[in-house]
Amino acid sequence: MEFSLIDRIRERTAQGRDDVRLGIGDDAAVVSVPAGQELAVAIDTMVEGVHFPPGTRAADIGWKSLAVNLSDLAAMGATPAWALLAMTLPKGDADFIDDFATGFAQLAQSYRLALVGGDTTRGALTISVAVHGFVPPGKALMRDGAKPGDAIFVTGTLGDAAAGLQLLGKHGDDDARSLFLIERLNRPTPRVAAGLALRSHATACIDVSDGLLADLGHICVASGVGAEIDVSLLPRSSSLLDLFDDTTSWDFALSGGDDYELCFTVPTQHIAAVQADFARLGCGATKIGRIVEGEGVSVRHADGKPLELTHRGWDHFTS
Amino acid sequence: MEFSLIDRIRERTAQGRDDVRLGIGDDAAVVSVPAGQELAVAIDTMVEGVHFPPGTRAADIGWKSLAVNLSDLAAMGATPAWALLAMTLPKGDADFIDDFATGFAQLAQSYRLALVGGDTTRGALTISVAVHGFVPPGKALMRDGAKPGDAIFVTGTLGDAAAGLQLLGKHGDDDARSLFLIERLNRPTPRVAAGLALRSHATACIDVSDGLLADLGHICVASGVGAEIDVSLLPRSSSLLDLFDDTTSWDFALSGGDDYELCFTVPTQHIAAVQADFARLGCGATKIGRIVEGEGVSVRHADGKPLELTHRGWDHFTS
Known part of the structure; x- marks a missing residue:
């Protein structure tokens, strides 16, 4: 089950990133941040009935669960690189999983984003995605710099x-x-x-x-x-x-x-x-x-x- | 609610890590990987009724949700550095949140691990933690090197x-x-x-x-x-x-x-x-x-x- 969902996304997303030294399949992935870059990291969760109504199409849930996280990187001025996906779902519905993977991968491909880790469990439909992006030192867009007159x-x-x-x-x-x-x-x-x-x-x-x-x-x-x-x-x-x-x-x-x-x-x-x-x-x-x-x-x-x-x-x- | 849990953990864990350029409170955290190190990343989820029985003490859930992830870093030979926490919980029970934060922070302190991001939402009790640790290039412990005679x-x-x-x-x-x-x-x-x-x-x-x-x-x-x-x-x-x-x-x-x-x-x-x-x-x-x-x-x-x-x-x- 775990390998099914995670592998379906992995095989549809970036495989050839040089900065992924070790991808999915071990206890952890190993990645490399380019010299002269810092790492922006964020995590966001979507819960059925809270962030999207029951009946939302699986492909849309897949897309949006990544989109809301990439939006956090965008707001920092960071270049997306890698994601981790933790998902609980009530049952192993093959069509749902396949469609979710398709929606997630469609958006990931736009940024050559690599999925480097994941975990799937039985439970209420909940998706947490962690994203990682690059930003030059001191260049991240923060919230605290607005000045009167701006x-x-x-x-x-x-x-x-x-x-x-x-x-x-x-x-x-x-x-x-x-x-x-x-x-x-x-x-x-x-x-x-x-x-x-x-x-x-x-x-x-x-x-x-x-x-x-x-x-x-x-x-x-x-x-x-x-x-x-x-x-x-x-x-x-x-x-x-x-x-x-x-x-x-x-x-x-x-x-x-x-x-x-x-x-x-x-x-x-x-x-x-x-x-x-x-x-x-x-x-x-x-x-x-x-x-x-x-x-x-x-x-x-x-x-x-x-x-x-x-x-x-x-x-x-x-x- | 979100700030309550995440802040309670943050204030009990490492504040002074030089490699955390921007901590919790913006759209993403900004962190810096030391020169000459690669980054091991993993994510694991714990769901009530699957990974721990209902009635498990909140402090134990907090500890264990981090422990299972640090165990993944241990298995790679990586030095723990930062974590992200995504949690859904049925209601904003202040005692539960406080105890969870205590258990999580107790273990985090052992490694001067910094919590750099989090998200809390209403839902079935589910905890996903993503961890990041350092490992020298080529030194990660993998699964594929065992040889007959070992x-x-x-x-x-x-x-x-x-x-x-x-x-x-x-x-x-x-x-x-x-x-x-x-x-x-x-x-x-x-x-x-x-x-x-x-x-x-x-x-x-x-x-x-x-x-x-x-x-x-x-x-x-x-x-x-x-x-x-x-x-x-x-x-x-x-x-x-x-x-x-x-x-x-x-x-x-x-x-x-x-x-x-x-x-x-x-x-x-x-x-x-x-x-x-x-x-x-x-x-x-x-x-x-x-x-x-x-x-x-x-x-x-x-x-x-x-x-x-x-x-x-x-x-x-x-x-």
């Missing part, structure tokens, strides 16, 4: 995943716009190239996993600053705007989790360079506000009036 | 954990011998110093997690050899011998899992050096047989007659 940016669009979660299983979820939003929920794109580009520009960076307000709030706390967001600047997809009214889509964009875009801060003199870089990157980056003295995140309309907020970000573990 | 050794004593599992909750489990065996089940000692000493001597090494026959079998398959064990040489603790008859204790020693001793092979010209090293190490190492041409593990009495076996090692995931 511009606040986000990559891509916000609120799509929360909208997709609302649409799951609803009448009309085969509409192209619904499918786009559900795909954004199930197959988030880690912004790895954006993170690498930001190493030269950003003073702080985080990925939007719990919602913009919550995650930008982490930057504010770590940096000892406040933030002002102009709600009219929040990048929203046309699918989101088509299917939801302004109030709902703002709520999703501000408080919905699972977008896995990057939120980052940039000194004003770097804004032009960031915009030039992102013109090449495909995902785009939108200026949504600025860092201020003080604390907390405030959200205003274009006319300066404060927005009434209904949520303050997701928390997967509220007790 | 002596087979194990550290410590075998079968104690399986005996402890039998005794759990039984009448008389407050007897000192029972307590010893149950402690061996709940608080295994990873043989890290032994693994380091073996880098100069062993041709193959594995930790005994699934039972001697199963794990020595892995060495035989990887090395393309067979093994002969003399059952009269199997090291058994006095507690095991006091409380169980020969047949049962042999069965435990051969097929019981969870001992986390090292099984390793040594060329005959290194035997004296191994015995001298282990005289210093405390845990002891016992010669139990030899590697032969062929395949599979055979077990014989001192008079050469084959032993009838009732089990062939544990498998946590049998479907």
Whole structure:
């Protein structure tokens, strides 16, 4: 069972990395960090019923379990290299395992990421992935460098995943716009190239996993600053705007989790360079506000009036 | 919740490691592998009801979840450095979390191991730990180097954990011998110093997690050899011998899992050096047989007659 899942992923992912001295099959793998690089390491867990609804396709679970971790590396400006996978699942369903492996491997291949270890056990459906990436000494993107006056940016669009979660299983979820939003929920794109580009520009960076307000709030706390967001600047997809009214889509964009875009801060003199870089990157980056003295995140309309907020970000573990 | 558990462990474990450039609190940690070292990485999961019975003390679960992973590093001859912890638990029970943190930290402190990342989520009680250790290039202990004629050794004593599992909750489990065996089940000692000493001597090494026959079998398959064990040489603790008859204790020693001793092979010209090293190490190492041409593990009495076996090692995931 263990060898079945882990081997299925291994045989579909990078085999020929020189830095993997000893791959899967012994008590531990042995890997080598390139000279002059440090190692960014993170671990994230997804639990059925908490991070994805029962009935989510196995291939999507496989993709997303790696994506949320690569998003953490992206937010550090690190280049993905290796992963470990620990999975518990209720029974050895061959189709489920095969599909999970396919989704995981599809994303891994994009980065020549090698799976170097794994463990599978019987239990409730739970997936923990640990990822490792390279970053030059002193170049990691942290949360604590935002300064008053810095511009606040986000990559891509916000609120799509929360909208997709609302649409799951609803009448009309085969509409192209619904499918786009559900795909954004199930197959988030880690912004790895954006993170690498930001190493030269950003003073702080985080990925939007719990919602913009919550995650930008982490930057504010770590940096000892406040933030002002102009709600009219929040990048929203046309699918989101088509299917939801302004109030709902703002709520999703501000408080919905699972977008896995990057939120980052940039000194004003770097804004032009960031915009030039992102013109090449495909995902785009939108200026949504600025860092201020003080604390907390405030959200205003274009006319300066404060927005009434209904949520303050997701928390997967509220007790 | 997440910060509570992870922070409780962090504040009780190594803070001052120079190689941790950025610890817990950002999207990822940043660590630095010393020049001239490679990195051994492994991940292992423990699930309530599979790897430990419901009712196991939280401090023991914390200890053991790290111990089984350090045992993998020991089996590679690696020096422990950092760990990541992913945990799902049914509810935020403060006492449970505090006790778990205490047990985990107690063992971590022995190795100045730093916890550099974690994730906690609501779910069935499941703990995945990823560990990282250093090993000089080319010096990792693998499974595939055993040669016919090599002596087979194990550290410590075998079968104690399986005996402890039998005794759990039984009448008389407050007897000192029972307590010893149950402690061996709940608080295994990873043989890290032994693994380091073996880098100069062993041709193959594995930790005994699934039972001697199963794990020595892995060495035989990887090395393309067979093994002969003399059952009269199997090291058994006095507690095991006091409380169980020969047949049962042999069965435990051969097929019981969870001992986390090292099984390793040594060329005959290194035997004296191994015995001298282990005289210093405390845990002891016992010669139990030899590697032969062929395949599979055979077990014989001192008079050469084959032993009838009732089990062939544990498998946590049998479907």
